[in-house]
Amino acid sequence: MKAAVFHRPGQITLEERDIYAIADDEILVKTRAASICGTDLRIYGGGHFKIREGQSRVLGHELSGTIAKVGKLVSGWREGQRVSFTPNIGCGHCEMCRQGYNNMCPDYEAFGISLDGSFQEYMKVPAIAIRGNNIFEVPDHLSFEEAAVIEPLSCCYNAFKGLDVTPEDTVLIIGPGPIGACFVQLAKTWGAKQVIVVGRSAGRLREIEKFGADVLIDSSQVDVLAEVMRITKGRGVDVVVTAASSPELQPLSVQLLAVHGRVNFFGGLKKGTRVEIDTNLVHYRGLKLLGTTGSSNEDYFRSMRLVADGRINVRDIVSHRFELADIQQAFAFAKSGQGMKTLVVQ
Numbered sequence: 001m002k003a004a005v006f007h008r009p010g011q012i013t014l015e016e017r018d019i020y021a022i023a024d025d026e027i028l029v030k031t032r033a034a035s036i037c038g039t040d041l042r043i044y045g046g047g048h049f050k051i052r053e054g055q056s057r058v059l060g061h062e063l064s065g066t067i068a069k070v071g072k073l074v075s076g077w078r079e080g081q082r083v084s085f086t087p088n089i090g091c092g093h094c095e096m097c098r099q100g101y102n103n104m105c106p107d108y109e110a111f112g113i114s115l116d117g118s119f120q121e122y123m124k125v126p127a128i129a130i131r132g133n134n135i136f137e138v139p140d141h142l143s144f145e146e147a148a149v150i151e152p153l154s155c156c157y158n159a160f161k162g163l164d165v166t167p168e169d170t171v172l173i174i175g176p177g178p179i180g181a182c183f184v185q186l187a188k189t190w191g192a193k194q195v196i197v198v199g200r201s202a203g204r205l206r207e208i209e210k211f212g213a214d215v216l217i218d219s220s221q222v223d224v225l226a227e228v229m230r231i232t233k234g235r236g237v238d239v240v241v242t243a244a245s246s247p248e249l250q251p252l253s254v255q256l257l258a259v260h261g262r263v264n265f266f267g268g269l270k271k272g273t274r275v276e277i278d279t280n281l282v283h284y285r286g287l288k289l290l291g292t293t294g295s296s297n298e299d300y301f302r303s304m305r306l307v308a309d310g311r312i313n314v315r316d317i318v319s320h321r322f323e324l325a326d327i328q329q330a331f332a333f334a335k336s337g338q339g340m341k342t343l344v345v346q
Contacts, residue, residue, distance in 0.1 A: 062149065171194070236259075237256055
């Protein structure tokens with residue numbers, strides 16, 4: 001089989017490997033669609049602490065496929081089933097896992113990080129992932145491409161559920177990429193009165209309008225704070241999500257909030273980065289500053305249901321497709337910021 005193997009920052013090579021021999025408590029999956037995540041791009045550019053120097057890894061954790069083989073000790077799964085996955089596998093017995101937060105387990109394993117992921121023709125699913133309920137059957141009416149994009153949606157769902165959005169709220173999303181498109185739709189699903197999207201890519205701003213954004217702000221053309229205050233008549237917005245990884249966005253997001261406003265710092269920053277936030281604004285306006293990372297199995301389950309019920313459109317978030325043989329071009333294109341979501345399809 002073919003596998004795109006990460007060896008060191010800046011180097012991914014397409015290699016021929018033997019198809020995995022699975023143990024009796026494992027599953028073999030034929031990969032059908034795998035989307036490129038910002039995490040994949042960061043690992044490609046700078047590595048990951050779970051991938052030691054000299055160690056190779058197949059990246060990719062947003063995926064769907066078909067079960068090709070089932071170990072004889074595995075029950076509940078069969079060959080031919082269409083499946084997708086939550087990538088973070090909890091240990092199962094720590095405090096976080098006991099509360100259902102497999103994404104917060106301090107001893108987690110993860111496809112595409114500590115385990116070989118989806119940028120290969122076949123993927124081995126270990127027993128810990130089966131026991132951890134990380135496998136989900138894909139409804140018949142959903143495509144493999146849609147199923148591969150449920151994972152990033154579930155991360156957005158995890159962030160959005162704590163923001164307590166109501167039909168009286170104005171929601172502002174900074175970042176008009178595929179994550180921003182997920183947040184726009186979640187805001188509409190929650191019934192937000194108005195959804196504003198801020199970005200500096202005119203192309204992506206045009207793209208995100210079709211997902212339901214009410215107001216678009218091009219940050220390369222106007223002062224964002226002044227424009228938001230103009231739009232809201234000086235009140236500010238009720239909710240902000242920073243769906244981009246820029247340090248200057250976090251202090252700005254706090255300034256944009258109305259009284260009792262809430263923000264989720266969704267876009268993570270480079271380790272060691274520090275930002276200055278005016279805590280007097282937090283104190284006197286009664287603000288809530290939140291953060292989330294990844295998603296739990298429950299978040300994934302609920303996100304899949306939103307897609308299956310037709311309430312969230314992830315199909316149109318996919319804008320470009322590449323074959324596995326063109327993995328270098330796929331990564332280069334995803335890194336360029338063009339289009340929306342880039343998929344590797346097989």
